[in-house]
Amino acid sequence: MKNRLRVLRAERNWSQADLAQRLEVSRQSVNAIETGKFDPSLPLAFKLARLFGATIEQIFSDESES
């Protein structure tokens, strides 16, 4: 699944560690989600959406749709 996490993070000048701290997960988790190696659960996706003030669809996109 593609995502805009890296861009959203850069807009706020957050490091992966900063985002991890806000999400209460490890930096490795943020890296794995950001690089598309791990798809977050719905609760974590909602948490990310809330954090960035966006909808899940604005952050994540299904690669098969594009």
Place this chain on the structure above:
Amino acid sequence: MACTSNNPAQRRFFYRFAVAMLLYAAALVLSILGFVHYRPTGVLAYLLAVLPALPIFVMLAVIGVYLAEETDEFVRNLQIQALLGGIGGTLAVVSVWGFLEDLAHVRRLDLLLVYPLFWVFVGISTVVVRLRYR
């Protein structure tokens, strides 16, 4: 399992696991000493013989509790994959060895080696899984 120092669930896991290992060591010593000094028979012999296995049940339960307590879903996913690798590797080796015992008459595998073997495979799987997600 890899430890992230700021992960409370992993810290609790390692503490509980260490306690279970100490219990195992104590139970093993108690069991051996019991057999050496008292040469028990019947039910008592069975009970004393299985005593060191009880902390192993505790260790397995500690793993289950850890997986339930781990709030970082990515880390939990890695640990589950590593544990599955451990289970799969152990079952594969034991199955192959079983056929070798029956058909090729190789040396009988000491069943006490199965549990340490599981952890060896968990260790190998942990490295492989971590490399995959690096």
